Amino acid sequence: MSESASQLPVAIAGTGSYVPERVLTNSDLEIMVETSDEWITTRTGIKERRIAAEDEFTSHMAVKASRKALEQAGLDPSDLELIIVATITPNTLTPATACYVQHDLGAHKAVAFDISAACSGFLYAMKLAERMISGGTCKNALILGAEKLSAFVNWDDRSTCVLFGDGAGAAVLKEAEPGGGQILATDTGTDGSQTDLLNIPGGGSACPITLENADQRLSTLAMVGTDVFKQAVTRMRDSANSVIERSGLRPEDIKLLIPHQANLRIIEAVTKRIEIPEDRVFVNLHKYGNTSAAACAIALDESHRAGKFGPGDHIVLVAFGAGLTWASAAIRW
Numbered sequence: 001m002s003e004s005a006s007q008l009p010v011a012i013a014g015t016g017s018y019v020p021e022r023v024l025t026n027s028d029l030e031i032m033v034e035t036s037d038e039w040i041t042t043r044t045g046i047k048e049r050r051i052a053a054e055d056e057f058t059s060h061m062a063v064k065a066s067r068k069a070l071e072q073a074g075l076d077p078s079d080l081e082l083i084i085v086a087t088i089t090p091n092t093l094t095p096a097t098a099c100y101v102q103h104d105l106g107a108h109k110a111v112a113f114d115i116s117a118a119c120s121g122f123l124y125a126m127k128l129a130e131r132m133i134s135g136g137t138c139k140n141a142l143i144l145g146a147e148k149l150s151a152f153v154n155w156d157d158r159s160t161c162v163l164f165g166d167g168a169g170a171a172v173l174k175e176a177e178p179g180g181g182q183i184l185a186t187d188t189g190t191d192g193s194q195t196d197l198l199n200i201p202g203g204g205s206a207c208p209i210t211l212e213n214a215d216q217r218l219s220t221l222a223m224v225g226t227d228v229f230k231q232a233v234t235r236m237r238d239s240a241n242s243v244i245e246r247s248g249l250r251p252e253d254i255k256l257l258i259p260h261q262a263n264l265r266i267i268e269a270v271t272k273r274i275e276i277p278e279d280r281v282f283v284n285l286h287k288y289g290n291t292s293a294a295a296c297a298i299a300l301d302e303s304h305r306a307g308k309f310g311p312g313d314h315i316v317l318v319a320f321g322a323g324l325t326w327a328s329a330a331i332r333w
């Protein structure tokens, strides 16, 4: 792919999402660990989550979401030039999940790779793809957030297992039509001094899983929930405010805020601080829990298909996750 110096406006041409069939409710979890529907609902807002089948991998969910986004964009997979999958639960450590997606879609022309930015991954991918199209590196891109978190959850740890779920969301980006929708501003940030707050400690080169440590469940999610909560509120507020300001918008211009779907209390605290009314905030975490990189992508597709915004409306997406990472995007649809 060749570079050119042009700076073209970029728009979202289609969205898609997929969640697995199996529903795991809070009542189901009451049988698995010492918890209650009341505790989970009041602390998080989550009522149920989806769990992928054993033979249903991250790439399978990504492909299903992709097909819907491509269909809506009116783009044939063979014309795709770039595929970025944001995931922390890849099919395999290598090759990238994006390679499986490229093959299954028959998108032979597309360069395909993964990025790992946890719950902010979909918006990191959006920024990257927007910059690549805008700079003339490629004409279009398929970006995905896709996760099979159920494979990396310790189902005996009540403090984490109630929070997460599986699913995938996709968006097709391409050069904007004159006078049409456009990605107006993006923001990404990282604070690598707090890697201990939320991580999967084992299974990487720092701590391979061995016969000796296999029973410690080191390849499952570990989190210091209270500290993550505080950081999430501040970082999401600052990131969302930055894209709103840089787009020349005011909070009252935002038709819909689509925040990362981790915890209803985090969403309420962020919303209050950005001064956007509650009825302009999209929430679906009660159905899916926290699907990490997939959360904003699924929420974008669901809210779009539900007609929560339309051509000319301004929306803001904002996310926060392990790393620590945060990201946002302001879009005129």
Ligand SMILES: CC(C)(COP(=O)(O)OP(=O)(O)OC[C@H]1O[C@@H](n2cnc3c(N)ncnc32)[C@H](O)[C@@H]1OP(=O)(O)O)[C@@H](O)C(=O)NCCC(=O)NCCS
Residues within 6 Å of the ligand: 034, 035, 036, 039, 040, 043, 044, 119, 158, 159, 160, 162, 223, 224, 225, 226, 228, 229, 232, 262, 263, 266, 290, 320, 321, 322
């Ligand atoms: C995880 C979270 C819901 C916990 O809520 P909290 O109010 O901070 O709860 P605490 O961790 O202080 O735990 C309070 C008590 O509930 C208990 N508890 C934890 N999980 C429980 C569960 N599923 N059911 C019942 N009790 C539970 C704890 O053991 C603790 O008991 P103790 O006081 O006897 O020690 C909250 O910290 C949170 O949402 N953090 C952000 C998580 C997140 O969104 N992460 C992803 C960001 S991308």
